Amino acid sequence: xxxxxxxxxxxxxxxxxxxxxxxxxxxxxxxxxxYRQTLGQGPEFLTYFQNEAQLEKSRLLSDRFSAxxxxxxxxxxxxxxxxxxxxxxxLCASSLFPRGYEQYFGPGTRLxxx
Amino acid sequence: xxxxxxNSPSLSVQxxxxxxxxxxxxxxxxxxxxxxxxxxxxGPTFLISISSIKDKNEDGRFTVFLNKSAKHxxxxxxxxxxxxxxxxFCAASTNDYKLSFGAGTTVxxxx
Numbered sequence: 001x002x003x004x005x006x007x008x009x010x011x012x013x014x015x016x017x018x019x020x021x022x023x024x025x026x027x028x029x030x031x032x033x034x035y036r037q038t039l040g041q042g043p044e045f046l047t048y049f050q051n052e053a054q055l056e057k058s059r060l061l062s063d064r065f066s067a068x069x070x071x072x073x074x075x076x077x078x079x080x081x082x083x084x085x086x087x088x089x090x091l092c093a094s095s096l097f098p099r100g101y102e103q104y105f106g107p108g109t110r111l112x113x114x
Numbered sequence: 115x116x117x118x119x120x121n122s123p124s125l126s127v128q129x130x131x132x133x134x135x136x137x138x139x140x141x142x143x144x145x146x147x148x149x150x151x152x153x154x155x156x157g158p159t160f161l162i163s164i165s166s167i168k169d170k171n172e173d174g175r176f177t178v179f180l181n182k183s184a185k186h187x188x189x190x191x192x193x194x195x196x197x198x199x200x201x202x203f204c205a206a207s208t209n210d211y212k213l214s215f216g217a218g219t220t221v222x223x224x225x
Binding site for chain 2: 102106
């Protein structure tokens with residue numbers, strides 16, 4: 001039973017560059033969530049998918065952020081024109097809806113914008 | 115708006131003693147509560163949960179208590195072990211299954 005995987009684990013980029021992160025959920029899970037965590041805070045909800053449909057986007061997600069889950073399996077999160085305030089840990093989680101509330105998290109991608 | 119609050123940023127406890135972590139929430143629509151544990155450089159790991167229709171749930175050394183009238187829940191770990199040293203997050207969900215997290219409590223278990 002493989003867990004949630006994320007790639008890359010670390011990303012350092014210069015301000016203004018675009019970055020893309022990938023998340024592979026647990027295979028049978030139909031829901032996939034993206035969260036952002038900054039130092040000293042808990043994860044904050046960004047967006048989520050049920051299968052390939054994006055059901056909700058947080059107001060935290062500016063127009064520079066876009067997420068996809070094209071075939072209802074893996075998902076990508078792209079940040080365009082990165083800013084220093086985008087530096088954070090980006091976490092992906094998956095769950096089996098509606099069986100349970102429990103979400104299973106990947107190890108995260110740490111983004112540093114210089 | 116922080117709907118889930120963990121007011122103690124850190125907790126130090128001696129090995130073998132009880133650890134009690136507290137969490138308060140403001141949204142009365144929350145109907146499911148979860149605790150996650152996080153080690154450095156890893157994602158949060160699900161620990162234990164409780165539905166709003168219950169007031170207690172137990173799993174081995176971990177027990178979660180829910181007081182709906184006070185909008186308060188707590189996690190008891192007994193006995194505490196060195197491997198329990200981690201950051202613990204309280205999370206809550208409404209019927210949309212999204213999670214709202216607290217800021218976390220760092221637990222240090224002393225030998």
